[in-house]
Amino acid sequence: MSCPFVPSCSDDHQFSLQNLPYGIFSVGAGAPRVGIAVGDSILDLSSCASLLTSAVPGLQESDLSSPTLNAVMSHTSAVWKGLRKALSGLLSGSTPGLSAANFVEQSAATMHLPAQIGDYTDFYSSREHATNVGIMFRGVDNALQPNWLHLPVGYHGRASSVFLDGTDVVRPTAQLQKDKDDPKQGSTYGPCRLLDFELEMAFFVGGPENAPGTQISMEEAEDRIFGLVLLNDWSARDIQKWEYVPLGPFGAKNWASTISPWVVTLDALEPFRAPTSAGKQENPEPLPYLKDPNYGSYDIDLSVLIKGEDTEKAEVVSKSNFKNLYWNVKQQLVHHSVTGCNMRAGDLLGSGTISGADQTAFGSMLELCWKGTREVPLGESGAVRKFLKDGDYVEMRGDCKKEGFGRVGFGKVGGNVLPAGAKLVKGEGNGVWVKGE
Amino acid sequence: MSCPFVPSCSDDHQFSLQNLPYGIFSVGAGAPRVGIAVGDSILDLSSCASLLTSAVPGLQESDLSSPTLNAVMSHTSAVWKGLRKALSGLLSGSTPGLSAANFVEQSAATMHLPAQIGDYTDFYSSREHATNVGIMFRGVDNALQPNWLHLPVGYHGRASSVFLDGTDVVRPTAQLQKDKDDPKQGSTYGPCRLLDFELEMAFFVGGPENAPGTQISMEEAEDRIFGLVLLNDWSARDIQKWEYVPLGPFGAKNWASTISPWVVTLDALEPFRAPTSAGKQENPEPLPYLKDPNYGSYDIDLSVLIKGEDTEKAEVVSKSNFKNLYWNVKQQLVHHSVTGCNMRAGDLLGSGTISGADQTAFGSMLELCWKGTREVPLGESGAVRKFLKDGDYVEMRGDCKKEGFGRVGFGKVGGNVLPAGAKLVKGEGNGVWVKGE
Numbered sequence: 001m002s003c004p005f006v007p008s009c010s011d012d013h014q015f016s017l018q019n020l021p022y023g024i025f026s027v028g029a030g031a032p033r034v035g036i037a038v039g040d041s042i043l044d045l046s047s048c049a050s051l052l053t054s055a056v057p058g059l060q061e062s063d064l065s066s067p068t069l070n071a072v073m074s075h076t077s078a079v080w081k082g083l084r085k086a087l088s089g090l091l092s093g094s095t096p097g098l099s100a101a102n103f104v105e106q107s108a109a110t111m112h113l114p115a116q117i118g119d120y121t122d123f124y125s126s127r128e129h130a131t132n133v134g135i136m137f138r139g140v141d142n143a144l145q146p147n148w149l150h151l152p153v154g155y156h157g158r159a160s161s162v163f164l165d166g167t168d169v170v171r172p173t174a175q176l177q178k179d180k181d182d183p184k185q186g187s188t189y190g191p192c193r194l195l196d197f198e199l200e201m202a203f204f205v206g207g208p209e210n211a212p213g214t215q216i217s218m219e220e221a222e223d224r225i226f227g228l229v230l231l232n233d234w235s236a237r238d239i240q241k242w243e244y245v246p247l248g249p250f251g252a253k254n255w256a257s258t259i260s261p262w263v264v265t266l267d268a269l270e271p272f273r274a275p276t277s278a279g280k281q282e283n284p285e286p287l288p289y290l291k292d293p294n295y296g297s298y299d300i301d302l303s304v305l306i307k308g309e310d311t312e313k314a315e316v317v318s319k320s321n322f323k324n325l326y327w328n329v330k331q332q333l334v335h336h337s338v339t340g341c342n343m344r345a346g347d348l349l350g351s352g353t354i355s356g357a358d359q360t361a362f363g364s365m366l367e368l369c370w371k372g373t374r375e376v377p378l379g380e381s382g383a384v385r386k387f388l389k390d391g392d393y394v395e396m397r398g399d400c401k402k403e404g405f406g407r408v409g410f411g412k413v414g415g416n417v418l419p420a421g422a423k424l425v426k427g428e429g430n431g432v433w434v435k436g437e
Numbered sequence: 438m439s440c441p442f443v444p445s446c447s448d449d450h451q452f453s454l455q456n457l458p459y460g461i462f463s464v465g466a467g468a469p470r471v472g473i474a475v476g477d478s479i480l481d482l483s484s485c486a487s488l489l490t491s492a493v494p495g496l497q498e499s500d501l502s503s504p505t506l507n508a509v510m511s512h513t514s515a516v517w518k519g520l521r522k523a524l525s526g527l528l529s530g531s532t533p534g535l536s537a538a539n540f541v542e543q544s545a546a547t548m549h550l551p552a553q554i555g556d557y558t559d560f561y562s563s564r565e566h567a568t569n570v571g572i573m574f575r576g577v578d579n580a581l582q583p584n585w586l587h588l589p590v591g592y593h594g595r596a597s598s599v600f601l602d603g604t605d606v607v608r609p610t611a612q613l614q615k616d617k618d619d620p621k622q623g624s625t626y627g628p629c630r631l632l633d634f635e636l637e638m639a640f641f642v643g644g645p646e647n648a649p650g651t652q653i654s655m656e657e658a659e660d661r662i663f664g665l666v667l668l669n670d671w672s673a674r675d676i677q678k679w680e681y682v683p684l685g686p687f688g689a690k691n692w693a694s695t696i697s698p699w700v701v702t703l704d705a706l707e708p709f710r711a712p713t714s715a716g717k718q719e720n721p722e723p724l725p726y727l728k729d730p731n732y733g734s735y736d737i738d739l740s741v742l743i744k745g746e747d748t749e750k751a752e753v754v755s756k757s758n759f760k761n762l763y764w765n766v767k768q769q770l771v772h773h774s775v776t777g778c779n780m781r782a783g784d785l786l787g788s789g790t791i792s793g794a795d796q797t798a799f800g801s802m803l804e805l806c807w808k809g810t811r812e813v814p815l816g817e818s819g820a821v822r823k824f825l826k827d828g829d830y831v832e833m834r835g836d837c838k839k840e841g842f843g844r845v846g847f848g849k850v851g852g853n854v855l856p857a858g859a860k861l862v863k864g865e866g867n868g869v870w871v872k873g874e
Contacts, residue, residue: 118596118597119556119595119596119597124684145620145682145683146620146621146623147612147620147624147679147680147682150612150623150624151612151624151680153680153683153684153687154684154687155592155593155684155685155687156592156593156594156595156687156691157593158556158593158778159555159556159596160555160556160646160778160779160780160781160784161649161778161779163649167649169649169650170649170650170777172650172775172776172777173652173775173776173777174775174776175584175587175588175724175775183582183583183584184583186583186587186721187584187587187588187724188724189724189725189726192776209597211860211861211862211863211870212598212600212604212606212607212692212693212861212870213606213607213609213692213855213859213860213861213870214860214861215610236776239776242584243584243588243590244683244685245582245584246582246590246681246685247561247590247591247592247685247686248592248681248683248684248685248686249684249685250590250591250592250593251772251773251775251776251778252776254593254773254776254778255649255650255776255777255778256649256777284623287612287624287625287626288626289626335688336688336691338609338610338611338612338688339609339610339611339629339673339676339688339689339691339692340607340609340610340692340693341595341597341598341688341691341692342597342598343597344597347597418650422650423648423650423651424648424649424650424651425648426648433648433649433650
């Protein structure tokens with residue numbers, strides 16, 4: 001399907017008419033507002049707000065001129081579906097009302113953090129990742145903790161340090177265990193030596209908040225998931241090793257997590273539903289509240305690239321897929337609310353590192369270099385890595401393709417590693433921080 | 438010192454002129470706005486905004502009519518100190534400008550959550566509490582983890598479920614370990630059987646945000662701490678036991694934390710500085726970034742009361758003190774930012790359960806009943822408890838008294854335990870949820 005207003009918007013484009021991802025953009029000194037990526041352009045939803053609100057009961061014009069997507073996200077899924085239908089009609093030209101004046105070029109726009117993130121949670125839902133980490137730290141026989149196959153293990157993260165694509169990160173400095181084998185020797189202070197990325201995706205919660213004490217059921221889960229983005233959950237492995245008992249990761253994880261700017265909805269992903277690589281969940285079968293009658297995930301190709309000071313170009317270091325998750329997004333949300341936790345539109349829930357069974361599909365340097373025991377080649381460049389070096393640029397991409405459907409891409413999330421002590425200043429766009437002069 | 442406008446405001450009143458705690462209140466259908474507790478009354482800061490802004494450079498009138506304290510909190514500490522000075526002058530009558538019309542009765546007002554909480558973090562900073570829990574779960578020889586004396590252990594919590602005094606809580610239902618001694622037997626689903634409170638205090642971060650990648654130094658710490666409240670960090674011990682390895686507490690902790698409505702500033706607490714019960718920090722000495730040249734805490738008497746369906750009145754079950762913390766609020770904040778975590782005005786940082794050395798000063802039922810091995814008497818009532826029962830009302834109080842200074846009280850934080858499956862509805866005041874009909 002093509003868009004008469006945007007010639008670049010073919011079915012092969014990552015922002016085809018199947019996609020229609022939401023983002024917050026601005027142009028020049030204009031205010032940040034809601035847009036939809038269409039080919040190389042952006043449809044400015046505030047410029048056609050009355051067309052949309054008249055087609056979608058409940059939607060307010062102010063929702064579309066807001067500097068965050070929280071208002072759009074907080075509507076019911078019926079409103080999201082109505083809006084998608086209205087946009088599809090307008091963009092394909094089957095409904096009149098749009099003109100070239102409603103669009104801006106992506107190259108002329110500044111992107112902003114898509115939502116005010118109330119709470120950020122990170123899960124640990126790839127069985128391969130949890131097993132790899134478990135083998136490295138506890139041995140093959142105790143790789144998975146006893147609870148892992150019974151519930152989606154997760155922890156609360158830090159919302160203030162969720163930044164947008166393009167944000168540079170500073171190598172953190174903190175306490176490190178003095179003797180790597182003997183914690184009783186205490187700690188020293190210094191820069192992280194085992195800096196890592198984590199290849200993740202994350203979803204934004206949507207819909208009306210559940211009252212405290214009320215669980216979200218499996219049947220309700222999809223109505224509370226607005227859409228997905230790419231997530232690089234930057235990690236400091238050596239800081240984590242020392243600090244994390246008994247209450248979990250803290251400073252190792254709270255200094256930067258970066259996301260891609262376009263939020264891809266579940267409706268856009270519908271044609272790409274796929275079985276998870278785990279097959280059925282039978283051994284053990286999940287408790288009834290966690291049993292998903294449509295158990296599965298989405299077939300989203302994921303890749304991680306590194307451009308170092310010692311390479312000419314960005315080189316692929318990992319290729320994974322979202323279907324590698326054992327616990328899916330619905331199970332994550334349902335479990336998050338099982339004790340009655342109130343979930344609000346704009347909350348962000350990360351998948352955990354998405355590793356596949358094959359070594360080329362591992363989603364972190366920790367696994368790719370197997371705790372520093374092997375070198376990871378950066379393509380054919382001759383350069384190698386164990387953990388990340390200062391000056392490395394790390395980029396993640398996500399993409400869905402299927403015969404008969406328009407392509408659904410996630411764009412990218414990328415950022416540079418700056419040396420310890422570097423200073424950041426606000427960049428263009430809310431939620432973007434870059435190297436200071 | 439007395440207040441000519443508020444006869445109830447004596448030096449013996451918990452809201453004496455030494456205190457001047459900030460809160461958000463409303464009257465009738467009026468909008469929530471900023472107030473200061475003065476005796477049994479509230480000074481409506483929006484009603485005297487021009488008086489205050491003319492005395493305090495940088496302060497805006499809109500800060501005082503805001504429905505949260507975030508704007509006030511985000512000013513520099515120079516503005517907070519200027520505002521305190523201006524308020525002291527006006528309330529004592531030494532500066533003209535106020536009249537009885539600027540006050541409302543607390544009994545006629547509705548209180549609201551004091552801030553939009555960006556992120557909530559919970560520390561684990563009482564040595565006695567960490568030791569008690571460690572002995573119960575790992576034995577006397579391994580009670581404290583090797584990192585505990587080197588850094589303030591903490592974890593990120595859930596901001597959406599921080600509620601206000603008066604909020605009822607629903608006994609959570611979730612996964613529990615099937616066999617208490619053998620996690621390999623898997624889990625069952627049911628209501629929490631080991632429901633608990635945690636006696637804590639928490640501080641609100643203030644001041645301009647530090648850029649990501651930038652640490653807050655010990656010298657800067659007090660300028661980034663706006664003030665303190667009481668915190669009951671409701672906990673589900675059995676849910677936690679099953680879920681918490683390896684990433685820390687999750688569903689056991691994310692369903693309710695409740696705070697008191699009045700935020701007491703560090704300036705109000707200045708006369709109550711006191712050595713911690715830990716004495717000096719010498720063995721081991723903290724790393725330089727964590728060394729506080731004025732190491733100490735505040736002498737704040739704390740108590741926990743329970744009113745059960747089997748008691749006539751609320752009975753004291755614990756008496757502790759804020760000086761029982763080993764890691765103080767400055768050290769908590771400094772360590773939180775050591776990896777470069779950006780801290781924002783309105784972030785809430787909990788102390789962790791505040792237990793003293795004596796059994797009567799333990800800050801949780803887990804410790805008071807020593808993991809269910811002894812019964813805790815509810816005063817002289819004849820009733821006893823191990824963990825919390827449905828129908829229990831739990832209240833925490835905090836109070837500072839010192840010869841020659843006005844009293845500084847924290848009011849209270851209280852709430853009822855409702856049975857599993859009970860429904861909550863919004864109560865009066867933002868952040869208050871109560872039993873539905």
